[in-house]
Amino acid sequence: MDKRNQKQQPDPSNGSKRKREGCLDCSDYFMAVAVLTSKMSEDPNTQVGACIVNQDNKVVSTGHNQMPKGGKDKLPWEQKKEDEHDTKYPYVCHAELNAIMNKNSADVKGCTIYVTLFPCNECAKLIIQGGIKAVVYLSDRYKDRYSTKVSKKMLDLAGIPYEQFYPKGAPEIVININPN
Numbered sequence: 001m002d003k004r005n006q007k008q009q010p011d012p013s014n015g016s017k018r019k020r021e022g023c024l025d026c027s028d029y030f031m032a033v034a035v036l037t038s039k040m041s042e043d044p045n046t047q048v049g050a051c052i053v054n055q056d057n058k059v060v061s062t063g064h065n066q067m068p069k070g071g072k073d074k075l076p077w078e079q080k081k082e083d084e085h086d087t088k089y090p091y092v093c094h095a096e097l098n099a100i101m102n103k104n105s106a107d108v109k110g111c112t113i114y115v116t117l118f119p120c121n122e123c124a125k126l127i128i129q130g131g132i133k134a135v136v137y138l139s140d141r142y143k144d145r146y147s148t149k150v151s152k153k154m155l156d157l158a159g160i161p162y163e164q165f166y167p168k169g170a171p172e173i174v175i176n177i178n179p180n
């Protein structure tokens, strides 16, 4: 048979471009976004970041712990003072609250929240009532605090799973933003 006029079929195993090895896994990316977002926090002791992702694996929001509008540079970051009004605790807006408020979608129903610290009870309420369907957290540093224990109790009652994050790829991601 004369093959001169036959169309050449590309050989998938030879000559075609292969996909890049070692590209960032989706969940590693989302937690990395949460960690990067935490770097915006002005809290000298604990910086928290959150990243909310919808069912199409699209980021719909991020947030970090920060003072409410109008309170920046006017409210304290102290952890301990004789009077609790002089500490950060009554004022600071948690990362999860900010992420839910910052959403670029109508709601956060069915979304997953990636957060660098296990959500406290107040954040758990927002997560549950907002319709978030899963929590992925990095640190459970405050697991013995009552606010974490009751948070887990509420999440359990609402049937919202929470799992600790473990990276699928390399645990360290280096970002260089130097233009040169």
Ligand SMILES: O=c1[nH]c(=O)n([C@H]2C[C@H](O)[C@@H](COP(=O)(O)O)O2)cc1CO
Binding pocket: 043, 045, 046, 047, 048, 064, 065, 079, 088, 092, 093, 094, 095, 096, 117, 118, 119, 120, 123, 142, 147
């Ligand atoms: O769910 C949370 N989300 C969140 O943004 N935070 C913030 C509030 C404070 O700024 C900081 C905790 O401060 P500290 O570790 O010094 O107690 O983390 C804390 C929690 C859980 O405690």
Ligand SMILES: [Zn+2]
Binding pocket: 094, 095, 096, 119, 120, 121, 122, 123, 124
């Ligand atoms: Zn909280």
